[in-house]
Amino acid sequence: MDLIIIGGGPIGIACGLEAKKKGVSYTIIEKGPIVNSLFNYPVNMQFFSSSERLEIDEIPFISKEAKPKRNEALEYYRRIVTSNQLNIRLFEKVGGIHRGDDGFTVQTSRGEYAARNVIIATGFYDLPNLLGVPGEDLPKVSHYYKDPHFYASQKLAVIGASNSAVDAALECWRKGADVTMIVRGPEIGQRVKYWVRPDILNRIEEGSIRAYYNSEVTRIDEESIEIRTPDGIRSLPNDFVLALTGYQPNFEFLEQAGIRLSDDAKRLPEYNPETMETNVPGLYLAGVICGGMETHKWFIENSRDHARLILDHIAGNMEAAALPGKL
Incomplete structure (x- = not known):
């Protein structure tokens, strides 16, 4: 397999859509339901952003008000997954990522996957401060x-x-x-x-x-x-x-995967902003997890482009590897 995407939130879904368009074989792995973090938001929550800023892959998001509610967002992202028949494994938790000579092994609660590339798009909502x-x-x-x-x-x-x-x-x-x-x-x-x-x-x-x-x-x-x-x-x-004192990414999981974090209180993960590739070759970050403890820095609207940056890089590497003289 070319790619494992860890996290089935809006940005993980955007990565799946982009992979499908570029002919990159992929699987999205989500520990809960589709857009698990949004599902766990308060039932009456209204987004700060307007609906068009929550859109992914230029798929229109129509809501009753300018700023949509949680139930409208669940409907929007669920329909994207089902109508595009995205390859997503739900209620399957990732336990670890290990890099070898031929790529990555991703261990989950249901087994093991091998992939040449991995995207971590897990957000930060799981661990409260x-x-x-x-x-x-x-x-x-x-x-x-x-x-x-x-x-x-x-x-x-x-x-x-x-x-x-x-x-x-x-x-x-x-x-x-x-x-x-x-x-x-x-x-x-x-x-x-x-x-x-x-x-x-x-x-x-x-x-x-x-x-x-x-x-x-x-x-x-x-x-x-x-x-x-x-x-x-x-x-x-x-x-x-x-x-309700805020939340933080799973830094232990990132470090276990080999991603370097800054030594200061921000705990910023190391990645190339042009490709979103971390210091571990073939391992990428997407979405709000890129901000470390600065959880107010990244949102759906300003990180949805991460999917294109990452898949452009992965597809380019695959094309280069397929050229004559390449293994």
């Missing part, structure tokens, strides 16, 4: 938010001030939750969607949602949480905690 406090492993704590109905009539602490935290706080408050936000910085994040930020600020100002700024959780118990504030330690009654 942990708080590292006592009680974080209690069942009442979640690093993922799905549906506001679950938290109705409950005392809910939302940790964070990004889009996900703000969306969760507003939705849960509107479904009847008693919401408190714990924010490490001095304000709600400046990158919060511009049509949402005034809403959360107004709710906080009127007292509908409580917010503790320059504060952090120090302990989580069954019926309370302890927070450190500028005015000292506070103990708050609590039923559930949504720790």
Whole structure:
């Protein structure tokens, strides 16, 4: 096989489409359903980007509003996979990548694949940034938010001030939750969607949602949480905690594959921006995983071109290898 694509999200799908167009034999391997990360987004989530900026391979994305909802994105990407009959293996988790003289061996939960090239397009949504406090492993704590109905009539602490935290706080408050936000910085994040930020600020100002700024959780118990504030330690009654403090790529997986990472806090993987090939020949990165800890740097709209860059390089190498005198 010419190519294994690890990750069946929008960018992995774009790589599959590009491979199919160029006659490159490929398999996409996804550990969950089609566009697994999008499937695990909150049920009512609305994208920051407009629908045309989420399009791949110039396939039109029609949505009811300018900025589509999660269910519309699931429909769009699913139809692309099925109508183009992409070769995708679902609910199959990749455990390791090993490079040999003849290419790569990719080990999965269902077996082993051999390929001359590999693309890693796994994103960063699988590993949450942990708080590292006592009680974080209690069942009442979640690093993922799905549906506001679950938290109705409950005392809910939302940790964070990004889009996900703000969306969760507003939705849960509107479904009847008693919401408190714990924010490490001095304000709600400046990158919060511009049509949402005034809403959360107004709710906080009127007292509908409580917010503790320059504060952090120090302990989580069954019926309370302890927070450190500028005015000292506070103990708050609590039923559930949504720790929406961001996510990070699986750096251990990248390093195991031989990809070098920068030594600073950004942990940027090494790759050629013109081809997306890493320091390991034949091993490529695509999508948001390219940003390391800078998870705000890459999105669908500015990384969908990675598919063309990579497949142009792979196809060019294949053509060169097929020339007379080449092995």
